[in-house]
Amino acid sequence: MVYDQSVPDALFPADPILYRPNVAAILQREDGKILVCERINIKGAWQFPQGGVDDGETADQALFRELQEEIGVRRELLEVLSTRGGYRYAFPKGRLKYGIYAGQEQTYYLCRYTGSDADIDLCATHQEFASFRWIEPREFQLDWTPKFKRNVYRQVMKDFFSLDLL
Secondary structure, eight states: OOOOTTSOGGGSOOOOOOEEEEEEEEEEOTTSOEEEEEESSSTTOEEOOEEEOOTTOOHHHHHHHHHHHHHOOOGGGEEEEEEEEEEEEEOGGGOOBTTTBSEEEEEEEEEEEOSOGGGOOTTSSSOOEEEEEEEOGGGOOGGGSOGGGHHHHHHHHHHHHOOOOO
16 A cells, blocks of 8 residues: 555554453452552552453453462452453553553452451562552542543442442
């Protein structure tokens, strides 16, 4: 194909944004409290465990692998209660992950956690979190998350807990 050199590049469509498949887990105890984990490299940044779906892996497989790697939680301590997908965010400032992904598309899992705090090991594989705590869903604060992820967290809390976070 030959392009007309007199037509500005701005008139051509941009390359499509590629979103990396990702899973995130909301662990909930019997008392209704949910697990949030503080990032090891950003004090005061709390989030749900999450991670990418590897090639050849299903989202379910990625969920259980990520929970084992990030917080040491074994599959037998979890019961998947609900799943919703299609949550997307773009990385800031044009950042690319692995040189091709401009953002992530997440599938969220709400899981009943039947273990105890002793079953959580933040140093299980590679430490990503400094600490964890259990909170009521309504206690979650959007300012714990980076701005580029806030719309996802806002929608997730609405979808799973009927909460409107401001």
